[in-house]
Amino acid sequence: MPSQDPPYLRIADHLRRRVTAGEWAVGERLPSRARLAESYGVGPNVLQRAQEVLIGEGLLEGRTGSGTYVREPVDRLPMLRSRTAGAFPAALVPNGSWECDSYGRTPAPAHVARRLRIELGALTMHTRYEFTADGLVVQLADSWEPMDLTENTPAQLPEYGPHHGRGVTARMDSIGVRVVRAVERLRPARASAEQAALLPGVSAGDPVTLLERTYLDDTGRPVETADLVIPDSRWEICYELPVEVPE
Template sequence: MPREAPYLAVADSLRARILAGEWEVGARLPSRAQFAKEYGVGRNVTQRAMDRLIIEGLLEGRAGSGTYVRKPRERMRMVRSRHRERRGGSPFHADMKERGKVGTWESHSQARVPAPETIAERLAINPGDPCVTTRYEFLADGQPVQLSTSWEPMAITDGTPIVLPEMGPLAGMGVVERMHSIGVEIDIAVEVPRPARATQAQANLLGISVGDPLLEIERTYYDTEGRPVETADIVVPDVRWEVAYEFGVERP
């Protein structure tokens, strides 16, 4: 039997009891020691079982207080589609408007940052080539909903009014609109979604728990010649948002 089976069995039992309403939302659970005695296992087993339910979002730990049944959070849908890019402006702002929320963001850009090897590969440039990198914290009605780190080769934007994404005449207008203003036409966006767990830094910024599920999206924009002109790592907290992809279908 796999070593993790005992804590999974305890987690399954506790999950069923929570969903059955044995403890109300906001109620404090018995201690790990009490559960260890009840299930006839070691405290490390109940620790791992409860940690798993915290990661799943059923429980929350409060420092110095104990473990509580977590209030279910509203989970909304975030739609990613090509038509949002075509209509101009920020796709995030438009998406939040459709959800009945006000989308805003905070950002910090740095110029002439040497491209790390992984980013250079995604942008088809040499490692160490200068880029502008911008870190974003996206908000909906003032609450954090998404993080993003963007990289743009300075070979494309240096000396233009859009070299810093959130400054100048097209600040906040999105990559497609900004690049269009300097004659670079974006034709394709490629996104690679991957599941992940929140690090301490991500949890702090998003207001979630360490280990909460995330969706990490690696996005790269390509111009009409197939040249990558921007790449970004987007982080969405799964406990609050589900991501849906919308595709246009050509008629026969």
């Protein structure tokens, strides 16, 4: 019986078998998209979708202006999301750390204003993070906090001053704001040229996961929102959820 899978999935499966069989060596460029599409009797868009499946699996990598190559195998590490998880599971990675820059009084763009429930253009503290492991950037994040919440307090600068490195919950608690929950939304995205320039081994257009996280206090007010850019080829996002045990 013929396969019921869409053509791009059938082609992805066939390409996967060809790559794993060693038809192309690690680091070798595949034939052009047009040539492969012709050999499979499909259009370039179908072939592109097939290659994107394998790029998402970490088997191939696209290089802007150059083509598609067999990627050096990289183990995907689990990124555990739980009530105690921070932005980056540094304990899972040797020599994990981060660098950041904060920009005070930054007008909130539309998506930030919506998530923080503030007026468009209201002032925020915008902090950009680069998370590193063994000296290489492996994850990016942008965080925004309403300036009217933290301005002129010891918690104003997220990673400087007396509360350096303590995280959003502890910093907010220091000024009497009790953070009680976080809302996270995952959506697939493609690495921008700027993101690809910062993430080694990631090309513009490669699959990434955008994790939108917002912290809320005990009144339901959003006190911080962040976009975490997580390369699919490096991380497998896992959630640890509490289970209510019957007494």
